[in-house]
C-alpha cells in the first residue's frame with residue numbers, strides 16, 4: 165500500500181532514502197533546514213556524487229511522488245510515517261556522537277503531531293537514544309501515546325546507496341516492546357516490495373536495533389585494521405599482504421571482502437562510529453568490552469603515518485623541496501566525500517614536511533579545496549604528475565587502476581610510485597623501470 169512519508173535530512177542518507185521510497189511507489193516529502201540543498205534537489209540535482217541517484221530523483225520529481233520542503237508543518241500535515249535521516253557527527257573534542265540534529269527533529273516535529281504517526285529513526289545513534297526520543301516525542305505530541313517511535317537502521321554504503329536502499333542485505337526494525345503498536349505493520353507496508361523479494365526482516369527491541377548498526381560498522385572497521393596489522397607484520401617479515409589476504413580469504417569463514425590492506429578506513433561513518441561506540445559503552449559500564457576498538461583506531465591512524473614515512477624514504481629521506489603527485493582525495497572511489505579521508509590527510513602531512521603536493525581526484529576536487537585550500541589541485545592525473553618526484557595512488561578509482569607506466573613516463577621527473585591501496589600490479593611498473601612500493605608488500 166502506498167504511504168505518505170516524510171524524510172528528515174537530505175544528506176547521503178536522507179536524500180537517498182526519500183528518492184528510493186518514492187521509487188517504491190510512496191508519496192514522499194523530503195525535509196531539510198538547508199534551503200540551498202532543497203533548491204538543488206527540487207531542480208533534480210544531487211548535492212553530492214552518488215552514482216544512479218540523480219536518475220531516481222529526476223524520475224520521481226517528474227511523476228510527482230517526490231517533493232521537498234523546509235516546512236515541518238507541511239510535513240506533519242502531509243505524512244503519518246516519518247523517517248529521521250539526519251547526521252550524527254563526532255562531537256568536537258570528544259569521542260561521543262553529537263545528537264543535536266536528531267534531537268532537533270523530534271523537538272520540532274513532535275509538537276506538530278496531532279494525529280497518530282510512526283517515527284522511524286534511521287540515523288546511527290548510541291544505544292538508548294531511541295528509547296529516550298520515544299518518551300520525548302510522546303510527551304511533546306498533542307497526539308501523545310498515538311505517536312510511536314521505532315528504529316530502522318540504515319546500512320547503505322556511499323557509492324552504492326541506491327542499490328543498498330532498494331536491495332538491502334537485510335532490514336532491521338527495533339520496536340518498543342513495552343508499547344505494542346503499529347510500527348511493524350507500517351514498516352511492512354513501506355517495505356512491501358522488498359519483503360516480497362524475500363529480503364530478511366529482523367524485528368527486535370529498540371536497543372538491539374541500535375546496536376546492530378554500530379556492531380556491524382565496528383566489525384567492518386576491525387576487519388580492515390586486522391589486515392592492516394598483518395600488513396605491518398608482512399613489511400617486517402618481507403612478505404606480501406595482498407597474497408596473504410587472497411589466501412586466507414578463500415576460507416568462507418573469513419571471506420576476502422573488506423580485507424584490502426592500505427592506508428586504512430575513513431569517511432563519515434566508520435571512524436566516528438567506533439569512537440561513539442566506545443564512548444557509549446563507557447557510559448553504560450561496558451567499556452572493557454570495547455577497549456580493542458581503541459587499537460583498531462590506532463592501527464588505522466598508523467597507516468597514514470606509515471604512508472608518509474614510505475614516501476619520505478623513497479625520495480631519499482627528506483620531503484623538503486620535492487614534488488609529490490597525489491592521485492585520489494575521496495575517502496573511497498565512486499564518492500566525492502572527503503570527510504576524514506586518509507588520502508587528503510596524507511597529502512596534508514606531506515605538504516607540511518616541505519613537499520609541493522599536487523592533487524587530482526575525479527570527483528572530490530571541490531570538497532577537497534574547501535577543507536584543504538592550501539594544496540595544489542590539478543585538472544587531470546597527468547597534470548598532477550607533471551615533474552613529480554613520486555606519484556601516490558591514495559584512492560583506488562578505476563581511472564587510476566587502469567594507469568600504465570607509458571601514461572606517465574614522459575611527465576614525471578622520477579619514476580617512483582607508491583600504491584596506498586594495493587590496487588596496481590607491481591610487475592607492470594617494475595618492468596618499465598619504475599620503483600614500486602605498496603603497503604605491506
Ligand code: UGA
Pocket residue numbers: 288318319320321322323381384388421422423424425426427428429430431432433434437495496
Ligand atoms: C560504511 C559501511 O560499509 C556501511 O555498511 C554503513 O551503512 C555506512 O558506513 C554508514 O554507517 O553509513 P561507507 O562509509 O560508505 O560505508 O564506506 P565503506 O565502503 O565501508 O568504506 C569505508 C572505508 O574503509 C573507506 O575509506 C575504504 O577505503 C576503507 N576500506 C574498505 C579499506 O581500507 N579496506 C577494505 O577492504 C574496505
